[in-house]
Amino acid sequence: MLQQKIPATVITGFLGAGKTTIIRNMLMNAGGKKIALIINEFGDLGVDGEVLKGCGADNCTEDDIIELTNGCICCTVADDFVPTMQRLLERDERPDHIVIETSGLALPQPLVAAFNWPDIRTRVTVDGVVTVVDSAAVAAGRFADDHDRVDAMREQDASLDHDSPLEELFEDQLTCADLIVLNKTDLLDGEGIAAVRSEVAGRINRRPTLVEARNGEVPAIVLLGLGAGSEADIENRKSHHELEHEAAHASGEGHDHLHHHDHDEFESFALRLPAISDPAAFVERLRSVIEAHDILRLKGFVDVPGKPMRLVVQAVGSRIDTYFDRPWAAGEKRETRLVVIGLHEWDFAAVVDAVEKAA
Numbered sequence: 001m002l003q004q005k006i007p008a009t010v011i012t013g014f015l016g017a018g019k020t021t022i023i024r025n026m027l028m029n030a031g032g033k034k035i036a037l038i039i040n041e042f043g044d045l046g047v048d049g050e051v052l053k054g055c056g057a058d059n060c061t062e063d064d065i066i067e068l069t070n071g072c073i074c075c076t077v078a079d080d081f082v083p084t085m086q087r088l089l090e091r092d093e094r095p096d097h098i099v100i101e102t103s104g105l106a107l108p109q110p111l112v113a114a115f116n117w118p119d120i121r122t123r124v125t126v127d128g129v130v131t132v133v134d135s136a137a138v139a140a141g142r143f144a145d146d147h148d149r150v151d152a153m154r155e156q157d158a159s160l161d162h163d164s165p166l167e168e169l170f171e172d173q174l175t176c177a178d179l180i181v182l183n184k185t186d187l188l189d190g191e192g193i194a195a196v197r198s199e200v201a202g203r204i205n206r207r208p209t210l211v212e213a214r215n216g217e218v219p220a221i222v223l224l225g226l227g228a229g230s231e232a233d234i235e236n237r238k239s240h241h242e243l244e245h246e247a248a249h250a251s252g253e254g255h256d257h258l259h260h261h262d263h264d265e266f267e268s269f270a271l272r273l274p275a276i277s278d279p280a281a282f283v284e285r286l287r288s289v290i291e292a293h294d295i296l297r298l299k300g301f302v303d304v305p306g307k308p309m310r311l312v313v314q315a316v317g318s319r320i321d322t323y324f325d326r327p328w329a330a331g332e333k334r335e336t337r338l339v340v341i342g343l344h345e346w347d348f349a350a351v352v353d354a355v356e357k358a359a
């Protein structure tokens with residue numbers, strides 16, 4: 001009997017936009033749907049998988065959460081994503097829906113294109129690409145490059161190919177969307193939200209649906225069941241990188257002058273720190289370090305002596321949330337582990353030193 005294709009939703013969006021929060025919420029209101037999750041994260045600490053396992057949803061158990069940890073999903077499609085998907089599809093119990101969370105630095109295009117592979121195409125389809133936007137970061141100009149400054153620099157050095165990596169990635173993720181979630185609207189007023197809406201709409205040629213959300217609260221019925229079949233439309237969603245290649249081919253130029261794939265411009269490292277007895281003071285010191293070094297994202301777990309629970313720390317720019325998520329398990333080593341993500345041009349030694357001193 002011909003089985004129906006399993007719908008797969010791709011959740012993308014820049015570092016800290018709220019992808020994991022939206023998925024956690026969705027798991028809680030997905031009705032009886034059996035969900036399989038594929039999670040990819042930049043930085044090797046696996047915080048998102050831990051957070052999602054910690055929410056204990058019946059319709060998505062630990063077995064249904066698969067972490068891809070060998071680098072960014074858009075670069076490891078053939079080696080990592082496709083085999084993982086094949087194994088998932090071989091399971092006796094088919095999921096009703098597959099949800100894939102990309103890393104915050106991933107280009108969704110290569111992932112969506114993988115759904116056209118012969119072995120995958122017959123069994124799964126992309127139900128929709130959901131791009132999550134940190135509305136507060138957009139309003140603060142995080143993704144807006146200073147074009148006048150770059151143009152002036154180019155005048156002095158014609159070889160400079162210096163589009164902002166953040167801006168390009170932001171646009172590539174928007175370009176691929178079927179649904180854009182303007183998240184974190186709780187941090188803006190009506191005027192701010194309207195400005196974000198028009199900025200987002202102004203950066204794309206396609207017209208995906210826009211919805212607003214606070215704390216990642218988007219009903220499962222809005223997220224799942226878009227029925228977009230996005231893999232068939234991938235030609236209309238090209239990234240800057242793909243368009244540059246095409247332009248270079250068309251003009252007969254070589255590729256040498258093209259800059260590399262976007263997330264070569266980002267770097268992460270994981271740190272183990274001592275136990276933290278005063279988390280509030282630690283957070284204040286971290287805030288200063290984040291601001292001084294322009295850390296894009298910091299997250300992880302903190303061992304607070306005397307507390308039975310594990311403290312989660314989540315920083316997106318200098319906005320820092322902390323909460324106790326679950327008790328340390330019996331036999332689990334209590335420790336403070338953080339992953340820190342920033343731009344490649346960083347002075348690493350200085351950043352490591354500053355975070356260590358904050359502990």
Ligand SMILES: Nc1nc2c(ncn2[C@@H]2O[C@H](COP(=O)(O)OP(=O)(O)OP(=O)(O)O)[C@@H](O)[C@H]2O)c(=O)[nH]1
Nearest residue numbers: 015016017018019020021104184214215216314321
């Ligand atoms: N104020 C506010 N904070 C939010 C909202 N949604 C998420 N957050 C917080 O933003 C931080 C990052 O959220 P995540 O869901 O982990 O973001 P992510 O996109 O999965 O992050 P990466 O996987 O690292 O790219 C957490 O501290 C969340 O609690 C929101 O709507 N409003």
